Amino acid sequence: MQTNRISDIEALRGFAVFYVICLHIPAFIFIMPEYFRHGWSGVDLFFVISGFVVTRAFRRDADKLNGSAKVLGRFYLKRAFRILPALVACVLFWIWGWAFFNKSGAFGHYTGAEVLRQVQAIFLFYANYVKGFYLYEIHIFPIWSLNVEEHFYFLFPLLAFFVKNPRVRVGILAAVVIGIAAIYRPLTTNRLWTYLSYASDMRFDQLAAGVILAEVSMAKHDKLRAWFDRLKRPNFHRMGSVFAYALALSIWTMPWLFRNDQMAGLKLGMIISMVLSVAVVFLASGNLDLFSLRNRVLERVLNYFGARSYGLYLFHMPAYWVANEIIQRSPLLQGWNVQLYGTLKDAVYYSIVLLVLVEVVYQLVEKPFLRLSARLTGAQLAPESPVSTNAPKRSA
Numbered sequence: 001m002q003t004n005r006i007s008d009i010e011a012l013r014g015f016a017v018f019y020v021i022c023l024h025i026p027a028f029i030f031i032m033p034e035y036f037r038h039g040w041s042g043v044d045l046f047f048v049i050s051g052f053v054v055t056r057a058f059r060r061d062a063d064k065l066n067g068s069a070k071v072l073g074r075f076y077l078k079r080a081f082r083i084l085p086a087l088v089a090c091v092l093f094w095i096w097g098w099a100f101f102n103k104s105g106a107f108g109h110y111t112g113a114e115v116l117r118q119v120q121a122i123f124l125f126y127a128n129y130v131k132g133f134y135l136y137e138i139h140i141f142p143i144w145s146l147n148v149e150e151h152f153y154f155l156f157p158l159l160a161f162f163v164k165n166p167r168v169r170v171g172i173l174a175a176v177v178i179g180i181a182a183i184y185r186p187l188t189t190n191r192l193w194t195y196l197s198y199a200s201d202m203r204f205d206q207l208a209a210g211v212i213l214a215e216v217s218m219a220k221h222d223k224l225r226a227w228f229d230r231l232k233r234p235n236f237h238r239m240g241s242v243f244a245y246a247l248a249l250s251i252w253t254m255p256w257l258f259r260n261d262q263m264a265g266l267k268l269g270m271i272i273s274m275v276l277s278v279a280v281v282f283l284a285s286g287n288l289d290l291f292s293l294r295n296r297v298l299e300r301v302l303n304y305f306g307a308r309s310y311g312l313y314l315f316h317m318p319a320y321w322v323a324n325e326i327i328q329r330s331p332l333l334q335g336w337n338v339q340l341y342g343t344l345k346d347a348v349y350y351s352i353v354l355l356v357l358v359e360v361v362y363q364l365v366e367k368p369f370l371r372l373s374a375r376l377t378g379a380q381l382a383p384e385s386p387v388s389t390n391a392p393k394r395s396a
Contacts, residue, residue: 005303005306005307006284006285006287007287007289007291007292007299007302007303008244008283008284008285008286008287008288008289008290008291008292009049009052009053009281009284009285009306010302010303010305010306010307010309011284011291011292011302011303011306012045012049012248012280012281012284012291012306013046013049013305013306013309014302014305014306014309014312015042015045015248015252016042016043016045016046016049016309017042017046017305017309017312017313017316018042018305019039019041019042019045019251019252020039020040020042020043020046020142020313020316021312021316021354022036022037022039023037023038023039023040023042024142024316024317024320025316025320025350026341026346027320027341027343027346027347027349027350028347028350030341030343031343031344031347034256034259035253035256036252036253036256037256038255038256038258038259039252039255040197040255040265041251041252041254041255041269041273041276041277042251042252043145044206044251044270044273044274044277045251045273045277045280045281046145046313047145047148047149047203047206047207047210047277048206048207048209048210048213048274048277048278048281049210049277049281050149050207050210051152051206051207051208051209051210051211051212051213051214052210052211052213052214052217052281052285053210053214054153054156054210054211055156055160055210055211055214055215056214056217056218057078058071058075058156058157058160059160059214059215059218061074061075062160062161067161067164069161071157071161072157072158072161074377075153075157076157077373077376077377078373078377079150079153081369081370081372081373081376082310082369082370082373083146083150085365085366085369086310086311086314086361086365086366087122087123087143087146087314089361089365090140090143090314090315090318090361091119091122091123091140093315093318094107094139094140094318094321095115095119097318097321097322097325098110098115098139101322101325102325103325103328103329104321104324104325104327104328106320106321106322106324106325107139107321107325108137108139110139114136117136118136118137118138118139118140121138122138122140122143125146125147125150125151126147127143127144127147128144128145128147128148128198128199128200129147129198129199129200131144131194131197131198132192132194132195132197132198132199133192133194133195134192134194140314140317140318141317142313142314142316142317143314144198145313147200148198148200148203148204148207149207151200151204152200152204152207152208156207156211159172159173166215166219169215170212170215170216173208173211173212173215174208174212176204176205176208177205177208177209177212177274179205180201180202180203180204180205180208181205181270181271181274182271184201184202185202185205185266185267185270186267186268188202193262193263193266196263196266196267197266205270205274206270206273206274206277209274209277209278210278210281213278213281213282213285217282217285224286228286228287228288231286231288231290232288237288237290237294240283240288240290241290241291241293243283244280244283244284244290244291245290245291247276247279247280247283248280248291250276251273251276251277251280254269254272254273254276255269255273257269307362308358308359308362310366311358311361311362311366312354312358314361315354315357315358315361316354318357319350319353319354319357319358320350320354322353322357323349323350323353323354326353336349
């Protein structure tokens with residue numbers, strides 16, 4: 001568990017999940033300009049952030065335990081407590097909706113056996129390959145990216161533990177990045193586009209890039225700190241904020257360039273997205289409040305959404321199904337478009353449903369299990385929303 005959070009990294013988490021929501025939810029799609037409707041790159045940004053943050057946490061634990069094998073058990077335990085509780089809540093919520101709250105059919109028309117098949121794929125972490133090979137429907141489809149992460153994080157701690165030399169680790173990871181991004185994915189022609197999108201062997205490069213960034217930043221801490229210190233000066237800080245926002249915006253809008261050529265987007269677009277994501281995560285790692293502009297209110301808002309980004313990602317589709325079902329059942333909302341297509345009114349209504357659902361899950365599921373994880377592993381919980389801009393900067 002992190003001892004502290006980086007405010008700018010939290011902001012990026014929030015941006016990434018917003019890009020994905022704008023890609024999936026019609027209420028947002030149809031009120032957005034065309035440039036902002038193709039934000040699949042939000043997942044790429046998530047992967048780079050994840051590789052960066054998880055690596056730094058693992059390295060800190062490894063240093064505290066003096067390289068003991070206990071670091072592996074500690075890592076897997078913390079990972080389970082972070083991922084599984086909200087995932088279980090999401091799946092149970094979907095099953096409840098499918099069984100008891102499904103007049104609109106938003107929760108899917110499945111037999112019990114089909115539901116059990118999906119649940120099995122989700123909890124045995126092969127749902128992304130089900131989607132990749134287009135075998136059958138996974139109704140909570142954003143879960144595919146969790147499968148990719150868990151496949152990666154099953155292997156990564158073993159590499160980090162057994163390969164002690166950081167240069168060798170970086171070399172191995174660099175080979176993974178180059179091999180997948182520049183050779184394997186571009187030269188793969190005999191697969192469905194869904195396989196290139198969802199298969200772990202096609203997506204490890206982005207997570208590995210985040211790991212490399214973490215390894216380099218920790219090895220070169222003093223030199224990078226001196227560089228980041230220059231950015232604290234007011235004029236440099238303003239330029240840094242403009243550049244950071246420009247990078248974040250370019251990640252969101254870049255997929256528009258490939259809107260008419262899906263395969264090019266999967267092959268070339270994901271390389272561009274990864275490079276942009278590494279650049280913006282590098283800037284964010286300096287913890288300079290580039291996104292909050294040193295404004296306490298804005299920082300609180302960004303940290304709020306960043307802290308809940310996992311719940312927002314998991315529940316953004318279930319919230320859409322609930323919103324549709326409420327419209328079907330409520331006399332007060334009769335006449336609204338049941339599919340929530342593209343008005344500001346629809347977007348506001350959906351956002352309220354989503355935020356209420358996510359807050360309930362965050363308070364009743366995520367936070368209690370994070371506290372339990374902290375007690376079991378001896379880690380410290382991060383502050384909810386660090387806002388001081390003058391205090392010494394927080395570590396990742």
